[in-house]
Amino acid sequence: QIFAACQDPMIQRYIPVPRPYRHEDAVAYIERTRRQWREGVKAAFAVTDAKQPATLLGAINLAVVAATGNSAYWVAPAGRGQGVAGRALVLLTGWAFETLGLGVVILEIHPENVASQHVAEAAGYHMSGHLEVTSDTGDRDHLLYTHLAVDVQPVGPSVPGVPTARRSPRHEGGGTR
DSSP: OHHHHTTSHHHHHHSOOOSSOOHHHHHHHHHHHHHHHHHTSEEEEEEEETTEEEEEEEEEEEEEETTEEEEEEEEOGGGTTTTHHHHHHHHHHHHHHHTSOOSEEEEEEOTTOHHHHHHHHHTTOEEEEEEEEEETTEEEEEEEEEEEGGGOOBOSOOBTTBOOOBOOGGGTTOOOO
């Protein structure tokens, strides 16, 4: 399902995946993710519907260096418009702060990916600046969104056994700093 999702033009536009994206790339991603999980440097999660857990709606990950997390996510076409990215980001952010003890989580969002910017802001992230990134797939510009652990207060639905991200009252209204 990762292979099929990564054929989507929007994912290829906003996420640095190989082009063309081959089945071998999906297999390599899964193998790399398993290794990074064992090493404790990156956690990756499938985003699914609780009623249809075998159907991949998206993916979210968190790379960790010291007290900083860098998260990324994508949503397959079948999952768009259902709020899955926002729910996944709120859950991941809460886990990063409350379980892992991180001080900040960072998102790098393509300037034209307005939907992802809205997801970030709704999850308590704030646009902090502009970042130029060089990777294997080339140079790209991103907006830098951050969420500090000290900015946290309860928001969002409670899921038993899973911490939720929180936003401080001074940031209500979704504005940027």
